[in-house]
Amino acid sequence: MVKPADNLLEVRDIHTFIGQFHILQGVTVQVPKGSITTLLGRNGAGKTTTLKSILGITPPRQGQVILDGEEIQGRRTYEIASLGIGFVPDYRAVFRDLSVEENLRIAERKPGDLARHQDFIFGLFPDLKRLIKLRGQQLSGGQQQMLAIARALVADNRLLLIDEPSEGLAPVLVEQMMEAIQRLSEETTVILVEQNFAVASQLAKYYVIIEEGRSVQGGLMADLLKDRETIQRYLGAA
Amino acid sequence: MDIAINTLRRNRTQAITLTALVVFFLVAMQGMETQDWVITMLRGLAVAAVTFLVASGFSLIFGLMDVLNLAHGTLFMIGAYIGWTVYVRPDTAVDITPPIALIAAGLVLLPACEYLLAKMRLSHTILRLLPWVALILGLLLLFVGLPRFPITAWDPMVYDKSPVVYSVQLDTGRLILPEPVQVDANSLAVGIAGALLGGGLIALSLAAFARRTRAVAKTRFPRMAVGVALVLMILGLVINASSAALTQLLMDVGTTWRFFVAVIVATFAGAGLGALMEVSLIRPLYARPIYQLMLTLGLGVIGREVIIAIFGRSQTSMPKPALFNGTGPGCPAQNIGDWLANQCSTISFMGSRIRTYNEIFVILVGVIVLIVVWLLLQRSRIGMVIRAGVQDREMVEALGTNVRRVFTVVFALGVGLAALGGVLAGPFMGVSDSMGESLLLSALIALALGGLTSFPGAAAGSLLVGLLQQFIVKYGQIGIQLPFLAEPFKPTPPLVPASTLLLMVIILLVMPQGLFGRKE
Numbered sequence: 001m002v003k004p005a006d007n008l009l010e011v012r013d014i015h016t017f018i019g020q021f022h023i024l025q026g027v028t029v030q031v032p033k034g035s036i037t038t039l040l041g042r043n044g045a046g047k048t049t050t051l052k053s054i055l056g057i058t059p060p061r062q063g064q065v066i067l068d069g070e071e072i073q074g075r076r077t078y079e080i081a082s083l084g085i086g087f088v089p090d091y092r093a094v095f096r097d098l099s100v101e102e103n104l105r106i107a108e109r110k111p112g113d114l115a116r117h118q119d120f121i122f123g124l125f126p127d128l129k130r131l132i133k134l135r136g137q138q139l140s141g142g143q144q145q146m147l148a149i150a151r152a153l154v155a156d157n158r159l160l161l162i163d164e165p166s167e168g169l170a171p172v173l174v175e176q177m178m179e180a181i182q183r184l185s186e187e188t189t190v191i192l193v194e195q196n197f198a199v200a201s202q203l204a205k206y207y208v209i210i211e212e213g214r215s216v217q218g219g220l221m222a223d224l225l226k227d228r229e230t231i232q233r234y235l236g237a238a
Numbered sequence: 239m240d241i242a243i244n245t246l247r248r249n250r251t252q253a254i255t256l257t258a259l260v261v262f263f264l265v266a267m268q269g270m271e272t273q274d275w276v277i278t279m280l281r282g283l284a285v286a287a288v289t290f291l292v293a294s295g296f297s298l299i300f301g302l303m304d305v306l307n308l309a310h311g312t313l314f315m316i317g318a319y320i321g322w323t324v325y326v327r328p329d330t331a332v333d334i335t336p337p338i339a340l341i342a343a344g345l346v347l348l349p350a351c352e353y354l355l356a357k358m359r360l361s362h363t364i365l366r367l368l369p370w371v372a373l374i375l376g377l378l379l380l381f382v383g384l385p386r387f388p389i390t391a392w393d394p395m396v397y398d399k400s401p402v403v404y405s406v407q408l409d410t411g412r413l414i415l416p417e418p419v420q421v422d423a424n425s426l427a428v429g430i431a432g433a434l435l436g437g438g439l440i441a442l443s444l445a446a447f448a449r450r451t452r453a454v455a456k457t458r459f460p461r462m463a464v465g466v467a468l469v470l471m472i473l474g475l476v477i478n479a480s481s482a483a484l485t486q487l488l489m490d491v492g493t494t495w496r497f498f499v500a501v502i503v504a505t506f507a508g509a510g511l512g513a514l515m516e517v518s519l520i521r522p523l524y525a526r527p528i529y530q531l532m533l534t535l536g537l538g539v540i541g542r543e544v545i546i547a548i549f550g551r552s553q554t555s556m557p558k559p560a561l562f563n564g565t566g567p568g569c570p571a572q573n574i575g576d577w578l579a580n581q582c583s584t585i586s587f588m589g590s591r592i593r594t595y596n597e598i599f600v601i602l603v604g605v606i607v608l609i610v611v612w613l614l615l616q617r618s619r620i621g622m623v624i625r626a627g628v629q630d631r632e633m634v635e636a637l638g639t640n641v642r643r644v645f646t647v648v649f650a651l652g653v654g655l656a657a658l659g660g661v662l663a664g665p666f667m668g669v670s671d672s673m674g675e676s677l678l679l680s681a682l683i684a685l686a687l688g689g690l691t692s693f694p695g696a697a698a699g700s701l702l703v704g705l706l707q708q709f710i711v712k713y714g715q716i717g718i719q720l721p722f723l724a725e726p727f728k729p730t731p732p733l734v735p736a737s738t739l740l741l742m743v744i745i746l747l748v749m750p751q752g753l754f755g756r757k758e
Contacts, residue, residue: 055636081638093633095626102622107637155638 008033008159008189009054014063014073016053023049024060025213029191031159031206036181036190038204038221040197040235046213047193048090051161054191055087056080067159082109086152090163090193094144094151096137100128103136103147107154114154120187121150124180142173149180160184163193178203197235201225209234252753255745259702266709269718273588278712279705280597284666285680286704287604291659293681293688294611294696295652301628301691302648305520305530309538310656311678312545313511315671317504317657318664319545322556324500325664326404328488329415331503332481333389337433339474341380342510343467344437348517349460350467351438351445369446376439383432387478388419394550401554408493409557415489418482430478434471444518494581497559501661508657509650516649521642538674545671556664558583562595596666603662607655608697615693624648628691679735680707683742689755698753703738710737 009031016024024046031037039047052058054065056077065073072080081087086107095103104114104121122129125146131139139147145165152160165181166174174196181190181203194200200207201221208218211234224230267275296310307313324331360368393399399416407413421429477484488496515537523530557563561581568580570591577585577594584591585598592598615621623644627634635641660674667673684703688695710729717726729737745753 057632057636076640076642077632077635078638078640081636087633087636089633089636093630095629095633097625097629098622102626105619106622106626106634106639109638151637 006032008068009191010064010066011050011054012064012066014050014053014060014065016049016058016060018049018058023058023213024053026063027053027210027213027215028218029208029215030218031189031191033189034185035205036185036192036203037206037208038192038194038200039208039210040194040200041210042234042236043195045210047210048163049213050210051087051163051191051193054080054161055085084156084158086155086157086160088148088152088160088162088165090167092141092144092148094136094139094147097135099133099135100139100147101132104151104154107151109155113156117154121153124153124183125150142169142176145169145173145177146180149177149184153184158188160188160190162190164195165192166194166196166199174199197231252749255748255753263705263709270712270716273590274712274716276587277590277592277597278708280592280601281711282705282708283604283701284596284600284704285707286700286702287600288659288663288667289677289680289684289703290604290697290700291607291655291662292677293684293700294607294693295655296678296681297685297691297693297696298624298648298655299652302624302631303520303524303645304527305524305649306534307652308531308534308678309515309541310534310653310681311674312538312541313508313653313674314656314660314663314677315674316511316541316545317508317660318556318669318673319549319660320507320657321500321504321661321664322401322405322554322669324488324503325493325497325556325559326401326408326413327392327415328496329418329481329485330389330391332477332484332488333387333391333418336474336478336481337384337387337429339470339477340430340433341437343470343474344434344439345441345514346463346467346470347438348441348445349463351442352448353459355442355445355449365446365450369443369450372439372443372446376436376443379432379436379439383429383436386421386425386429386432388421388426388481390416390418392549394548394552400552401549402552405554405557409555413489415485418485426478430475433474447522493557493559493563494561497561501658504661505654505658508660509654511657512653513646513650515653516646520649521645542671542674549671551671553668553670556669558595558665562593562599562665593666600662600666603658607658611651611655612693620644620647676735680738683738685752686742687745687752689752692752692754692756695752695754702741706738706741707734710734 007030009029011027011029011031013026013028014024015022015026027046027050029037029039029050039050041047049058053060053073056073056075056079060073063073064071067080067083067085070083072083095106098106104118108114127143128146128150131143136144136147149162149165152162162181165177169177178199181192184190185203192200192204194203201224204221206219207221207224209216209230216234217230263279270278292310292314296307299305299307299310323334392401392404394401397403404413488499491499519533519537520530523533561578563583564581565583566580568576569582570584570586571577571580571582571594572586574585576582582594584593586592613621615625623634623639623641627641627644631641659677663673663677680703681700684699685696686699687702688697688699710733711731713727714729714731714733717728720727749755
């Protein structure tokens, strides 16, 4: 297998179906190690499905997903996750009946994961330490989002898939969230799906634009920012 | 703010309902003698305990996997028959253990078969043929092998050898087991090989079916499965070699200990059956709920017919173990200490008698199971995964947990609880092929009352169903003075199930999610 030295993850021309619908019709994404890559595109373009295809929640029918030189498509979701991928879904998926502590402990893949990472986690989100005994259903939207990200940091993950972290949050919380993602990207690699182009463009070093189930363009965020026309065409943002 | 108001509203409805119930039972107390009230309460609790064992298992399975296991009543009944076999005919139970252990040894090689198939590069044709060839060959081997095991059993078609007769013999203390069947060593060897290979081939077939539907992953060699298979194999061979001694031991320990062995065997056999059912039949159908429903419904019917074929149609009794059956000097006992010393069937209480098995032991087991399963759910890692999985399986899996394995464990646990309920119900409800159906209905009503996927809801619902049933039964005997009626009203027996249904309708009208259910 040919392995470009600096890509942690490569998604090569994947096609994914949900029921009869051909949702992804050729998505290719390269994720360089140690930085944030953002998936851009309109609602329903296939960004979330791309994340789910990487994890095998909606397994791709064609194409390859290569993590650190190893083909992982077709494996069961828990096996893929255990290779070191953390997932923060757009609907947060905090477990309502579990306490904050249990929500974190359930993400442990080996004993002591939480103990080793808790300083880092509580450093990012000091609020969670205070809320540790509350149940998931008692948290506010912003607190749930913090917990969802924190949960992805419990195990030794080399790649984080973060879907719409700023959705539905008050502006002050969005800034906190951005800071947190910025800080954790110093430790690990991140794929970020973000509707808010302002947020995405500040955080990400690389971007891929997905349009109607196809990846149409990718590269350095710095280059995209100079290209007003592309932004206008695909993202409808100025 | 909305959430706070809703929580308050929900809790208020719960509080009102519970108050209404307490008032109902206090009013009921006025209508009868105190000892009658206490004993009716205890009977209600006993029925509730058995209902709870079925309902909680059903609810765990439904909550985590969305599988409505309509075979649950049949599995309850099968638990009772397994218990009966160990208890009344230990020789038969010992005889059938080796073939089952050997088949199981083959079946648990399933992960090893999956591993092997993943390693091998197989052509398309072979992949299409392999599952069927292995399945047919495996079944053929079982067909040839199983009849060669020496099994000393009853015969439902001959009255002198029918299950009923052995029950009566045990009850009167004159149980005579028939002479063990003898087979020659060669025939037995064929049997052993057939069972072991047959089980293994069926596992291979299941693995091959699974291989066709999903891409293969690299996995590690499943050492544990192979270890378990070896243990089961050795167990089967050892039991086969020492069957006479083992039977003698089970006869010598007396009915009390044998009953406890029967309870444990039935529970674990039920759990094994549940695991087998999940892995082989339910697993391929998770995406198709209607097929699943038809499957479990069909399995329920098949299970019942198989039981009728083996045990005959007539209802048998399961005599109470000695600890709960004494009537000699010192009985009825005056207190718990007396009962344990004299092994009485009843304890006297304010001029009436409390039956030690029905009205103390069964309730005690129900409470213990309630606490143990509650602790398992709240304190253990697997309990945490179950609670999380009830809400969102996909997310649990995305965190790196093999949810499918948890499914198998929960199915085993749920069916094991039902089987435990069955064997406990044996000595006080009798053992018959139809015992599961009415109980499943009661359990479903209890779950509708309590909330389908809530564990405390299963307990509360079972409590309501059990108590209401027994109070109606009691009022059927003594009558109840209702306002505007000159004569006391005596509910007839058909009103017993009707009353629980009525309660269900009322509660569901007020609280569509049940008492502890969560709004969708």
